[in-house]
Amino acid sequence: MEVFIAGGTGFIGRHLSRYLLQRGFKVKVLVRRPERALVIPEGVTPSYGNPLVPGDWLHECARANVVINLVGTNIFARWTSKYKELIRESRLLATQNIVSVLSKGQLLLNASAIGFYGADRGEEEITEESAPGKDFLAKVCKEWEEAAFTARSQGVRVCTLRFAVVLGLGGGALSKMRLPFKLGLGGPIGHGKQWFPWIHIEDVCRIVTFLIEKKDLSGPFNLVAPGIVRNKEFAQTLARVWRRPALLPLPPRVLEIIFGELASLLTGGVKARPKRLLEAGYIFSFPELYSALQNLLKRKALIR
Numbered sequence: 001m002e003v004f005i006a007g008g009t010g011f012i013g014r015h016l017s018r019y020l021l022q023r024g025f026k027v028k029v030l031v032r033r034p035e036r037a038l039v040i041p042e043g044v045t046p047s048y049g050n051p052l053v054p055g056d057w058l059h060e061c062a063r064a065n066v067v068i069n070l071v072g073t074n075i076f077a078r079w080t081s082k083y084k085e086l087i088r089e090s091r092l093l094a095t096q097n098i099v100s101v102l103s104k105g106q107l108l109l110n111a112s113a114i115g116f117y118g119a120d121r122g123e124e125e126i127t128e129e130s131a132p133g134k135d136f137l138a139k140v141c142k143e144w145e146e147a148a149f150t151a152r153s154q155g156v157r158v159c160t161l162r163f164a165v166v167l168g169l170g171g172g173a174l175s176k177m178r179l180p181f182k183l184g185l186g187g188p189i190g191h192g193k194q195w196f197p198w199i200h201i202e203d204v205c206r207i208v209t210f211l212i213e214k215k216d217l218s219g220p221f222n223l224v225a226p227g228i229v230r231n232k233e234f235a236q237t238l239a240r241v242w243r244r245p246a247l248l249p250l251p252p253r254v255l256e257i258i259f260g261e262l263a264s265l266l267t268g269g270v271k272a273r274p275k276r277l278l279e280a281g282y283i284f285s286f287p288e289l290y291s292a293l294q295n296l297l298k299r300k301a302l303i304r
Helices: 011-022 034-039 057-063 081-099 136-154 172-182 201-213 231-242 252-267 275-279 289-303
Strands: 002-006 026-031 045-048 066-069 107-113 157-163 165-167 198-200 219-223
Touching (some): 002 011, 002 057, 026 034, 026 057, 034 045, 066 081, 107 201, 136 157, 165 172, 165 201, 165 289, 172 231, 198 201, 198 289
Parallel strands (some): 002 026, 002 066, 066 107, 107 157, 165 198
16 A cells, blocks of 8 residues: 655654554655655655645655645744744645545545644543634644545545644654753743643554554544643653653743744643544553653663
8 A cells, every 4th residue: 555645754754654664555755855855764765846836746646545744834933924824824735735636545644733622722621523723723723624624525535633742752842842851941831730632653653554444434533642631740740751850830921932922832731632533443552641751761762
């Protein structure tokens, strides 16, 4: 079975392409710049092109059994008006280009985010049936998913992947947290009572293969571990695993100065549950945070 990944040179894409390759899939990854081909795992075939611009790469997309779209400008920057438009356009244009060449019998796994539900839903328990939020990122996620679901009219099975914070080695959230905790400056954000949805990268990869194999499944899925924690517990658990203190709460005002509007996403929280995955019979490898972080720590030791 052939899988085509757009956005496959990023943190999630690199892990996913290696995982699929090891399980016998033929994997092709869209590469925008030739030098980025150096980061894709050995055995993965590069396809060159810009996902925001129609080109020959779409022929590869049209031939694949499964298309995975992970394209999207990094949201972790200060949100100027220009940057917000880049966040939106990168997601919509890539998705629209991909959908334009898909046909009956193909599967589209399209990235989305827990941000679909808004930056802060308090104590409300969130499932795939919950209403979308009303802030900027929630509106972008809603448009993004709507663009992907238009492929249904072409006979394409579509699943949208509402990612929580993905924990893994070689990038993602943990790589950004490492230095502050190493220096003894790690801690919760503000009061730390906000919910912190997360998922281990191995479960991300396993869920993708699960959705590929379960041909009766479609629609949105929350990619979040069942053992959701509050921000303070996340910081304390991370500190325990790394054997570092987690005493210094990060004032929300500091985040507002650095990130502006994005700060609301970092100081808020969503109590999201993976309802549809659990109902479909998916069993998480890492449902609880401590075991997930311990696993990653052991893997890092083995890599050294």
